[in-house]
Amino acid sequence: MMDNRKERFIVSSETDESQPDCEHGSRDFLKEGKSKRFWRGVKYQLVEYHTLPAYLRDNEYILRYYRSEWPLKQVFLSIFYIHNETLNIWTHLIGFLLFLSLTIYTAMKIPKVMDLQVVQQLSNMLRSTDFGKINAELNLPSLPNMADFHKFKSELKTSLPSVDFLPSLSVWNGLDLLTNCLPKHSVADPVKDCILKSVEGDMGNSLHSFPVDPVTRWPFFTFLGGAMFCLLASSTCHLLSCYSERLSYIMLRFDYSGIAALIATSFYPPVYYSFMCHPFLCNLYLSFITLLGIASIAFSLLPVFQKPHFRTLRASLFFGMGVSGAVPIMHKLILYWDKPVALETTAYEVLMGAFYGIGALIYAKRIPERWKPGKYDIAGHSHQFFHVLVVAGAYTHYHAGLIYLRWRDMEGCSKN
Structure with missing residues (x-):
């Protein structure tokens, strides 16, 4: 009888002790999982200068917030x-994007911009020209035929030598297109306005048809x-x-x-x-x-x-x-x-x-x-x-x- 009770006590004791061991194992497992997650997070934390490997020590006056040997991802x-390093990365990355945009803009727009500046310079020159004075000096009260027009064109070219900055545009030959601008009795502001309109309009829109070589x-x-x-x-x-x-x-x-x-x-x-x-x-x-x-x-x-x-x-x-x-x-x-x-x-x-x-x-x-x-x-x-x-x-x-x-x-x- 005593032996049987002793056996049951031993079995009971072993059973009672086994339960705490199982719970303790579960707690250890949970702790181990938390520990892994913790150290995985710590691995990607920012570190201080004194913990860096030698090859990353460049500026001893920047003491914190370093990345050190993180995974590539x-x-x-x-x-x-x-x-x-965040601002170091972005200041030059934004600069790269800026210059990429400028390169595309330069390739696509700058030739046209330069040509329009040529037209603008020509129109500014024409605006500063006193056509009435030229008419008085040339004594051209009327231009009944093309011979008189060509004479006027020749005299105008002589009077405005500064236009030679555009020799390749053949502007003076292009003035043949402006014959309809000439009035019957006067070469004054109406002609000037008509020439300006033609230069800034028709000529500006079709500028690339002229032999301009940038x-x-x-x-x-x-x-x-x-x-x-x-x-x-x-x-x-x-x-x-x-x-x-x-x-x-x-x-x-x-x-x-x-x-x-x-x-x-x-x-x-x-x-x-x-x-x-x-x-x-x-x-x-x-x-x-x-x-x-x-x-x-x-x-x-x-x-x-x-x-x-x-x-x-x-x-x-x-x-x-x-x-x-x-x-x-x-x-x-x-x-x-x-x-x-x-x-x-x-x-x-x-x-x-x-x-x-x-x-x-x-x-x-x-x-x-x-x-x-x-x-x-x-x-x-x-x-x-x-x-x-x-x-x-x-x-x-x-x-x-x-x-x-x-x-x-x-x-x-x-x-x-």
């Missing part, structure tokens, strides 16, 4: 997160291509460099090459359009800046160039490359000192250089975060100012390029 998605655009598009390459390379570098050391190395080489490409191609429009009528000088300057750009890109690919203590050397190299452009600019001013377009384009180029130079200085000196480490981790640090100034400089140069195109489209080499 999370790295791509981080373009929509808030961290210390200057080549390839130097301008080379600059736009260099700008887009630089901005896209920079944005991609800031997005992906946190993935791994290998990818960071590749992206930084890509970024430095983009900067060198932007600086080199920025010289193509001013050099080509300033010296297109002087082939030797044009080829000399273009060859020099091309070789300097290739050398800068090659130097940028060296592994040692990536180290943080070469930051000042990097900025100095690119700054010196930009300053070298002062030589062709000064030469342009000497050649075209009497042309307002030379001063206008130079003003834009100086402004562009100021944007680039100030940006490089801010980048090299780590201003303002060096004054208050940790305060500008998300917004307001030097690299973001540098990015904004690069876009501003490139956009300024775009406007200078438009002035060059208008100048050469209207004058070519006829007045050099």
Whole structure:
């Protein structure tokens, strides 16, 4: 009897002890699941500077909000997160989209815009012409036949030599189309109004039927291509460099090459359009800046160039490359000192250089975060100012390029 009770007690005890073990196992399983979810979340959290691997330590004054070796999917998605690279990514990504739009606009609209400016200049010239005075001087009270009209046209051409800025438009031959504008007894305002209407209307609408040959655009598009390459390379570098050391190395080489490409191609429009009528000088300057750009890109690919203590050397190299452009600019001013377009384009180029130079200085000196480490981790640090100034400089140069195109489209080499 005692043995039976003892057996039941042992069995009961074993059964009672088994139940808590099962519950304890369930709790452990739940805790393990929560732990995995927690650490999975922590894995994609932003970290501080002192926890970064060596290859990600670039700016010791930015203390927090770093991404470090995230999975590639999370790295791509981080373009929509808030961290210390968010504004670096978007400032140049927006800049890339801006220049892509400008490239499309330039390819599709700029030739027509330049032609309309030609028509506008012609119409402005006609508005400033005193047809009544010409009529009095030529003593043409009436024009009964075409012989008198041709005589009037010949005298008008002699009286307005400034119209020669459009030799390829054959404007004076086109005046034959305006015969119906001539009144029977006077050559005054009615004729002037009719000519203006014809120039701005029929001629403006069918301007491309005239043999107008705009200057080549390839130097301008080379600059736009260099700008887009630089901005896209920079944005991609800031997005992906946190993935791994290998990818960071590749992206930084890509970024430095983009900067060198932007600086080199920025010289193509001013050099080509300033010296297109002087082939030797044009080829000399273009060859020099091309070789300097290739050398800068090659130097940028060296592994040692990536180290943080070469930051000042990097900025100095690119700054010196930009300053070298002062030589062709000064030469342009000497050649075209009497042309307002030379001063206008130079003003834009100086402004562009100021944007680039100030940006490089801010980048090299780590201003303002060096004054208050940790305060500008998300917004307001030097690299973001540098990015904004690069876009501003490139956009300024775009406007200078438009002035060059208008100048050469209207004058070519006829007045050099």
